[in-house]
Every structure is written in structure tokens, then in C-alpha cells.
Amino acid sequence: MQQPEQVRAAFERDIGNKVLFIKDGKLLFINGIRLKAIADRKMYFASLRARQAQPIVILAELPPEQAFDLWKQHVLGDKPN
Template identity: 85%
Template sequence: MENITNQDRITLKNLKVADFASEETLCFTATVIFDGKPVATASNDGHGGSTRLLALEGQRDRFTEAEAFAASLPPDVTEYDDPNDRSRRFTIDITLDYLVDGLANAIHADRKLRTSFNRDVGNKVLFIKDGKLLFIKGIKLKAIADRKTYFASLRTRQAQPIVILAELPPEQAFDLWKQHVLGDKPD
């Protein structure tokens, strides 16, 4: 799946997910963007079937180019054994619908993760101490009037140095939070 999120020629726009309708697969609709321009609509009903792609009017040639680009990507080597040869991993050739599925799942997972982060960082005094993500129970970040003084006081009460997430730029705080919440599981 790494080759899906590392390429930047095919992206999605206007992704709408219906979690309540997602059963076997992610239920979604989106616009497929190829080299910065819309080429197709994508949809999946969430019942385990494949994603339907419909080329936009006048974009059939570019849609075909997008399909060819997707097919040129290295195959997805899964963590599962190949049913025909247990000594190898199951490998999936990339198609445009497979790529779109992967992108939709990655974007949706990132959105959910960011929502969780925003809830945590907005409500808790989160900090890293001794390689662990911690927070102070019963203290809401929003209720602290003088954060600078409070954070200085918090630092003096600690035996080891700490990193307070609320003092970091948002992306750096998110990356640090994610590293501690997910551990070595980036997906």
C-alpha cells in the first residue's frame, strides 16, 4: 500500500464517507484527480464489491492514462501468504480502482486520527516524558488562563525533561502524538 500513498499523480477530492453504511469495504464517493485535473467519479456501496469508476465527460483519454499509470505502479505485497506458494507473500497488481480504494481508506483513516488528536490536544495537557505520552488527569487545557506559567510550573515538578504538545507547532505535535498513539503501526 505504500506505493499508493507515495505517488502524487492520482489523488482524491471531495471524499465523502458513510461509516454507517461501510460493511465489507469503505462506503464512499469521491472525485478522482489525475495530474491535478478531475478525470472520474468513484463510488463504493460498502458491501464488499469493487469501486465503480466513471470517466467524466470529455476525460476518457485522460482516464485511460490514469489507468495506465496505476497499472505501472509496483504491485502491493501484502503481509499474507500466497495461497499458491506459502513461501511467498500474496501480491496484488495495482489497478485504478484498487489505487482509489487505498487512497480513500488512507484519507479516511487520517481524518479519523486527526479528529482524535484534535479532541485530545484541545482537552488535555499532553506531554512526553521518558518516552511516554502522558496527560494530567482532571486538568483541561482550555481552562488554563496563563499557559506559559502553568507549563513552566509543570516542568519544574518533573524529574526528567518533558515536551508539552500544546507548545509545539500543530503538525509537529500531531506527528509526535501519532508516533506515541500508534507506536510502530503507521496504518
């Protein structure tokens, strides 16, 4: 079991560096796109949604704790409280 601060640090690295989203119950990201480099996130996220056949949940659009909980579920296999 990892320490809570290590888990939080891993999440902060992921959420800051990747466009993370959930599609078909899987946590995915877009290779080569850094979240910090996107100037107009709202437009980028709308474009990303438009390219998907199924609905997606973009973690960067969620409140931080909700995004962290979803991330943990998929990365660590944690069940929601």
C-alpha cells in the same frame, strides 16, 4: 488502519482537552486538567516542568504538525518520516 480524518479528529480532541506531554518516551497527560481551562499556559507549563525530575516535551507548546506527528508516534506507533 484508521482513516486519516479520524486520526486527526482524535488528535484534535486530545490536544484541546488534555495537557499532553512526553516524559521518558511515553505520552502522558494530567487527569482532570483541561487545556482550554488554563488561563496562563506559559506559567502553568513552567510550573509543570519545575515539578518534573526529567525534561518533558509539552505538545501544546509545539507547532501543530510537530505535535500531531509526536502524538501519532505514541498513540499509533507510527515511526517518524
